[in-house]
Amino acid sequence: MSEQITRATVIIDPLTFQRQCLAWQRQGERVGMVPTMGALHEGHLSLVRVCRRHCDRVVVSIFVNPSQFGPGEDFERYPRTLESDVAALDTVGVDAVLAPAPIDMYGPGFSTVVQPAHVAQTLEGQFRPSHYQGVTTVVAKLLNLARADVAVFGQKDYQQLAVIRQMVRELNMPTEILMGETCRESDGLAMSSRNRYLTAEERKRALAISRALFACRDRVRRGERDARELATNLMQELIDGGLDSIDYAVIADGQTLASLDQVGAGAVALVAGHVGKTRLIDNVLLDHAS
Ligand code: PAF
Numbered sequence: 315m316s317e318q319i320t321r322a323t324v325i326i327d328p329l330t331f332q333r334q335c336l337a338w339q340r341q342g343e344r345v346g347m348v349p350t351m352g353a354l355h356e357g358h359l360s361l362v363r364v365c366r367r368h369c370d371r372v373v374v375s376i377f378v379n380p381s382q383f384g385p386g387e388d389f390e391r392y393p394r395t396l397e398s399d400v401a402a403l404d405t406v407g408v409d410a411v412l413a414p415a416p417i418d419m420y421g422p423g424f425s426t427v428v429q430p431a432h433v434a435q436t437l438e439g440q441f442r443p444s445h446y447q448g449v450t451t452v453v454a455k456l457l458n459l460a461r462a463d464v465a466v467f468g469q470k471d472y473q474q475l476a477v478i479r480q481m482v483r484e485l486n487m488p489t490e491i492l493m494g495e496t497c498r499e500s501d502g503l504a505m506s507s508r509n510r511y512l513t514a515e516e517r518k519r520a521l522a523i524s525r526a527l528f529a530c531r532d533r534v535r536r537g538e539r540d541a542r543e544l545a546t547n548l549m550q551e552l553i554d555g556g557l558d559s560i561d562y563a564v565i566a567d568g569q570t571l572a573s574l575d576q577v578g579a580g581a582v583a584l585v586a587g588h589v590g591k592t593r594l595i596d597n598v599l600l601d602h603a604s
Contacts, residue, residue, distance in 0.1 A: 322374070322400055322408040328419060331412045332459045335373065338409075339461060343370035347462040347489075349453060352376040352413075353393040353507035354402050357497035361466045362406045364494045368464045374403055375412040375456050377419060382448030393507060412459065419455065428454045431480040436571050437584060438473050438595070441561045446477050453478055454487070462489045470496045470504050472582060472597045473571055496596070502528065504596045511592040520589045522555020526563070527598040530583045534600045541565035541574040541581070552587060561586040561593075565600065 325331040335345050346369030348361045354376075365372045376399055383389035396413055403411060427447055434446035457465055467475050479491050497505045502524035503517070512520055530548050538544060542565075549563040564573050568580035577600055584597040 322403050322411045324396075324400055324411045324413055326414055326418060328412065328414055328455075328459050331373070331410060332461070334410055335371070335460045335462075338371045339463075344463040345369060345371045345373060345460055346464040346466065347456065347460040348372065348374045348466050349456050350374060350376055350399075351378045351392065351507065352399050353395055353510070354399045355497070355505045355507065357468055357470065357494075357505040359402060359406050360497050361468060361494040362403065362408060364492060365464060365466045366407065368490075368492065371409040372407070373410045373412065373460050373462075374408050375414075375460075377412070377414055377452070377456075379419075379448060379452040380416050381420070381451060382445050384442055384444060387442070388508070388511075393510060412456075419452070427451045428481060428485075430477045431484065433473070433480060433569075433571050434477045436473075437562055437564065437566075438586065441586065446474070449474055450477060450481050454481065454485070457482075457487060457489045464490045464492060466492045466494050468494050468496060469597070469599075470506065471595065472568075472584060476569060476571060498524065504594075506594065508592055508594065512589060516590045516592065519556040520592075520594055522552055522557055523585050523587065523594060523596045525555060526551035527583055527585060527596055530565075531598045531600055534577055534581075539577045541577050544577065544583070545573075548583060548585065552585065557587040557589060559588045561588075563587075568599070 338345055346365035348365050350358050378392050380389055428450040430446040430450045475493055482489055482491055503521055526548050530544050545565050552560050552563055563585045565583050566573055568582045574581055581600040582597050583600055586595045
C-alpha cells in the first residue's frame with residue numbers, strides 16, 4: 315500500500331504551530347502528534363504511521379528538551395539533525411513539524427512543572443530523579459500546543475508511556491495516548507537515537523539486552539511464572555553478555571511497574587544498563603497467552 319506523502323512545514327514558533335493545529339480542528343480534522351527529540355530512525359517513522367491511521371493531520375515535534383536531562387547526562391552531545399529528520403518525515407507524510415529552540419518553549423522566568431505520578435519514581439526514577447518531571451512538563455506543553463486528539467509514544471520507554479498515560483488521565487487531558495511497538499534492527503537491538511554512540515564492539519555487547527529479554531519471554535511462554543527466578547536469569551544473562559553495568563533488570567506489573575513475584579497478565583520485563591558510556595533501555599511484554 316503506498317503512503318500518502320505530504321511535505322512538512324517546519325514551524326519554530328509554538329504559538330504559530332498552535333494556531334495551525336486549531337485551524338485544522340475548526341475544519342473538523344483530527345490532529346495527531348508524535349513528540350520526539352529528533353535524531354529520527356525507523357522507530358519514529360513507525361509511530362508516525364500509527365498516528366496517521368487515527369488522524370487527518372499528523373504533527374511531529376522535534377525538541378531536545380533540556381529539562382529532562384540530569385547533570386552529567388548527554389544533553390549537549392545529543393544528536394541534532396533537523397535537516398535529515400525533516401527529509402525522513404517527508405518520506406512518510408507529516409503535515410507540520412514543530413522545531414522550537416529552548417527559549418521558545420521555556421521563556422524567561424518559566425517555572426511551572428507537572429509533577430509526575432508515583433509510577434515515575436521507580437526504575438528510571440531511581441537513576442534519573444528529575445527526568446520524568448521534565449518529560450511530563452514538556453509533553454503537557456506539546457499536547458496543549460497541538461491540541462492533540464491522539465499522541466503516539468514508543469513502547470521502548472515503557473515507563474514514560476505509563477507516566478504519560480496517568481498524567482493525561484488524571485489531568486483530564488482530551489488526548490488519546492497510543493503505544494507504537496518497539497522497532498528492532500534485524501539482530502534484535504532496539505532502535506534508539508543513542509545507538510549511534512556505540513562503537514562496533516560495544517554494539518555487539520549491547521545485543522545482550524534484547525537477547526536476555528527474548529530469552530525471558532521464551533521462558534514465560536514455556537510456562538515459567540516465578541518472576542524472581544526470571545529476573546535472576548535476566549540479570550545473569552546481561553552480566554554474561556558483557557554489559558558494563560546494569561541499573562535494573564526486573565519483572566514488573568505493566569501499570570504500576572512494581573516488581574512482581576508471579577508473572578500475571580500485563581507483566582513486562584524491563585532492563586537498563588550501560589555499554590561503554592552509553593545507557594540503553596529496553597523491555598518486552600510478557601503476555602504468556604501470546
Ligand atoms: O521519548 C522522547 O523522545 C522524549 O522523552 C519526549 C516524549 C519527546 C519528550 O521530550
